[in-house]
Amino acid sequence: MRNRQNGALLFGVLVALAVIVLDQLSKLWIFNHFAPGESVAVTPFFNLVLVFNPGAAFSFLADHTGWQRWFFSVIALSISGWILWQLRSAKPGTGFSVALALIMGGALGNLVDRLWLGMVIDFIDVHAGGWHWPAFNVADSAVCVGAVLYVLCQSKSNQD
Secondary structure, eight states: OHHHHHHHHHHHHHHHHHHHHHHHHHHHHHHHHOOTTOEEEEETTEEEEEEEESSSGGGTTTTSOSHHHHHHHHHHHHHHHHHHHHHTTSOTTSHHHHHHHHHHHHHHHHHHHHHHHSSEEEEEEEEETTEEOOOBOHHHHHHHHHHHHHHHHHHHHHHO
């Protein structure tokens, strides 16, 4: 049992670290090569753009005075602590442990931005027919994929 706990924790931490590193490297590249608001078309439906988001998803609470920086930081740390606790009972390499690790890596990737800049760097702009999805980043993508995988794993375990 102890080896399984250690294996799941190690696996989760390694996946989360991979997400954080990929997220931070991509943000650093955008930050160093783009001016704020600058946009470069990559495909007819995808642009790279440098935007700063002081809020959460879809700029939730972005127009507030700065308290949200610490609020979202505490949430990221709390969720990451809960995930580390959950990983103790997970099997390494399962969909459940991957889901948790992706969510933790994404939360901590955006936390780095909040602590460094007070806001999150977003740079992926997907659009169609003049409609633009709110810009996002690698960490946001990891949280979304992890959340979907988590729900799928939970519904599968409830069917057993």
